[in-house]
Amino acid sequence: MKKFFLSAVVMAAMLIFGHIETRAETTECTEITSLPATITVQGVYCLKSDQSTNITNGSAITINTNNVTIDLNGWKLGGLAAGTGTFANGIYALDRKNITIRNGTIRGFSSAIHIDGMSDTSSGHLIEHILADSNRYIGFQLEGSNLRVLNNSIINTGPHDLFTVAYGMFINSAPNSYIHGNTVSVVDESLQAIGLRFTGADRSVIINNRVLDLKNGSNVVAGIQLLTSSRVFLNGNVLSTGGNGTLALSISTNSENITCIDNAAHGFVSGFTSCDVDTGNVLN
Numbered sequence: 001m002k003k004f005f006l007s008a009v010v011m012a013a014m015l016i017f018g019h020i021e022t023r024a025e026t027t028e029c030t031e032i033t034s035l036p037a038t039i040t041v042q043g044v045y046c047l048k049s050d051q052s053t054n055i056t057n058g059s060a061i062t063i064n065t066n067n068v069t070i071d072l073n074g075w076k077l078g079g080l081a082a083g084t085g086t087f088a089n090g091i092y093a094l095d096r097k098n099i100t101i102r103n104g105t106i107r108g109f110s111s112a113i114h115i116d117g118m119s120d121t122s123s124g125h126l127i128e129h130i131l132a133d134s135n136r137y138i139g140f141q142l143e144g145s146n147l148r149v150l151n152n153s154i155i156n157t158g159p160h161d162l163f164t165v166a167y168g169m170f171i172n173s174a175p176n177s178y179i180h181g182n183t184v185s186v187v188d189e190s191l192q193a194i195g196l197r198f199t200g201a202d203r204s205v206i207i208n209n210r211v212l213d214l215k216n217g218s219n220v221v222a223g224i225q226l227l228t229s230s231r232v233f234l235n236g237n238v239l240s241t242g243g244n245g246t247l248a249l250s251i252s253t254n255s256e257n258i259t260c261i262d263n264a265a266h267g268f269v270s271g272f273t274s275c276d277v278d279t280g281n282v283l284n
Contacts, residue, residue: 026071026103035060035077042067047104052078056085059092060109066097072104072130080108084136085161089114095121105131110160111138119145119173119200127152136160139184140169147177155185164191168211175202179209188215194222195239201229207236214241222250223265231257234275241267248272248283 029046035053039045042065053060060077061070070091077090090106093099095117106112112132115125122144132139132154139154149169158166168184171177179196187193195211198204206224214221223239226232226249239248248265251258251274260275264282271283 025073038062038064039068040064044069046071046073047075050076054081055088056082057087059089061091063093063096063099069100071102074104076105078107086110086136098124100126102128107133109135111141114141117143119175137163138167138170143172145175147174149179151181153183157187158189165189166193167197168195170197173200177204179206181208183210185212191218192216192220194225197225198229199227201232203231206234209237211239221245223248225250226255227252229255233259234263235261237263239265
């Protein structure tokens with residue numbers, strides 16, 4: 001079991017720090033040439049160079065319509081100049097449908113991506129191949145049904161000047177969602193550091209994600225936190241922290257029918273014992 005766990009951690013580290021796959025550039029698009037920018041017309045938008053801003057509130061890119069794709073084309077959306085007390089988002093949308101964000105780096109915001117709205121007003125979003133680096137509060141803050149969050153890396157989240165909790169992903173009101181192949185590495189905050197947090201994730205699948213390091217000063221951390229959710233399937237997730245973790249998987253008492261198969265955890269006090277189905281899970 002230990003050999004399997006170490007191999008999984010090595011593979012996850014290679015995904016974070018190794019070569020980033022080159023993807024075909026989107027050229028038939030409306031280029032975003034300055035920040036802040038607001039999108040009001042449906043279509044495909046892209047970066048063709050790095051773009052940055054020092055705003056401390058609002059959003060670098062605001063999406064005010066449905067059916068929008070933003071392809072960063074391997075370029076960077078930057079907000080580091082705003083400092084560690086920023087409240088600005090990298091990309092923001094409220095009550096929208098079918099938003100796709102892919103292929104690039106979002107660095108230095110309060111939240112790299114914030115998609116807001118309840119499950120009946122926000123749905124069908126795809127986030128893939130994003131590197132969210134050095135965002136101060138949350139890597140991805142997402143709400144809405146039928147989310148697909150695939151193959152992203154969220155690294156060095158927190159600390160923020162004013163907040164005491166930090167999250168790699170904070171996903172709320174998100175039934176029927178598919179969270180696959182993401183890596184969260186280093187979430188650092190004074191009170192709580194949480195890798196992946198889900199609320200209202202009924203009938204969702206959380207599979208093959210990695211949470212590699214959680215840091216805080218009060219010894220309250222969770223690899224995955226699952227609140228008010230039912231019929232959730234977790235498989236093949238690898239959770240590791242530096243020996244001060246409380247719960248590999250934290251499940252609220254009002255969650256039910258949680259299936260946990262072949263997940264592995266290291267450095268936590270408690271593993272996957274609160275799952276309704278607990279098969280092949282490892283804690284060491």
